[in-house]
Amino acid sequence: MEISTRGLWTLIHGMGFGALYLLACSGAIVELWRHYGPTEGARVTTRNETFLRVYLIAMTLLAWLAVFTGAYVIYPWYRATAPPGTPHLAGYPQALLQSSASTSAWHSIGMEWKEHVAWLAPISITMATAVFVRYGRSIQAQRELRNAVLWFVVVSFLAAGIAGSLGAMIDKNAPVEGGAIIHFVQGGS
Amino acid sequence: MSEPASGPSNGSGSAAVLAAGIGAFFLAVLAIVADKVVPIKRLMVFYKPTGPLSGVTTSAIFIWLVAWAILDARWRGRSVAAARVNTAAFVLLGLSLLLTFPPLADLF
Numbered sequence A: 001m002e003i004s005t006r007g008l009w010t011l012i013h014g015m016g017f018g019a020l021y022l023l024a025c026s027g028a029i030v031e032l033w034r035h036y037g038p039t040e041g042a043r044v045t046t047r048n049e050t051f052l053r054v055y056l057i058a059m060t061l062l063a064w065l066a067v068f069t070g071a072y073v074i075y076p077w078y079r080a081t082a083p084p085g086t087p088h089l090a091g092y093p094q095a096l097l098q099s100s101a102s103t104s105a106w107h108s109i110g111m112e113w114k115e116h117v118a119w120l121a122p123i124s125i126t127m128a129t130a131v132f133v134r135y136g137r138s139i140q141a142q143r144e145l146r147n148a149v150l151w152f153v154v155v156s157f158l159a160a161g162i163a164g165s166l167g168a169m170i171d172k173n174a175p176v177e178g179g180a181i182i183h184f185v186q187g188g189s
Numbered sequence B: 001m002s003e004p005a006s007g008p009s010n011g012s013g014s015a016a017v018l019a020a021g022i023g024a025f026f027l028a029v030l031a032i033v034a035d036k037v038v039p040i041k042r043l044m045v046f047y048k049p050t051g052p053l054s055g056v057t058t059s060a061i062f063i064w065l066v067a068w069a070i071l072d073a074r075w076r077g078r079s080v081a082a083a084r085v086n087t088a089a090f091v092l093l094g095l096s097l098l099l100t101f102p103p104l105a106d107l108f
Helices: A005-035 A046-079 A093-098 A104-117 A120-141 A143-173 B011-036 B038-043 B052-075 B082-099
Strands: A002-004 A181-183 B002-004 B078-080
Touching (some): A002 A005, A046 A093, A046 A120, A046 A143, A104 B052, A120 B011, A143 B082, B011 B038, B011 B052, B052 B078
Antiparallel strands (some): A002 A181, B002 B078
């Protein structure tokens, strides 16, 4: 049982940051919808308010970690140029996808969309967090701000979902692999 | 669009909302321009291994934060027409979602 260094980074990016962010997003949407609606004012305690502040800050960190590891750690491996005449393109995922008509759209549509739409997630959640940290439970009295926070979190969820789904499918067709091998468990013969 | 707040001010929050829409929109616009205009594409390579994506995202983040700082400085402590601000921000955010989709971006 082993994994390459690049495979491990892909796992950290996709599962550690991306998937956890998606899970957290669904929780934030439920929390905002249930506890910060116009008729829920009396139910929100200081503890609940503090909890959501910390939760949103953690989500913001996750979102930025996901896009920065994606763009600056994994993407350079994905887009690395294969030397001319390279027969095996396994170490060059973009070239591998573009080498076949049946997979090229995973790059031209999939990766081209993913690499940009993903950034809408941290921008949106940073705004939602900043507004909630600033206003706290008083946001219940600010209908428009409350709506903006909720819908930007929804769009953040959508953007992260698009990026995550495309990333998973791209990695199935052309995995980012290479680097040192990390051995976890030695299998039996 | 703004006046001094008599109740709790929504100015700072609205500044954050509109700035996020502006940042998202510029991200999509810069991505399209960097894809279509070769000199801009070269200009957007801030970090060679990542290519133009590094410049597109860094520039969009810069525009977003500058827009946020300016709007916050103008609207802090004031009440603004938050419904209009939200509409503008949602339109910009929706456009950015659409314009990052390559088949639509390729129409330009």
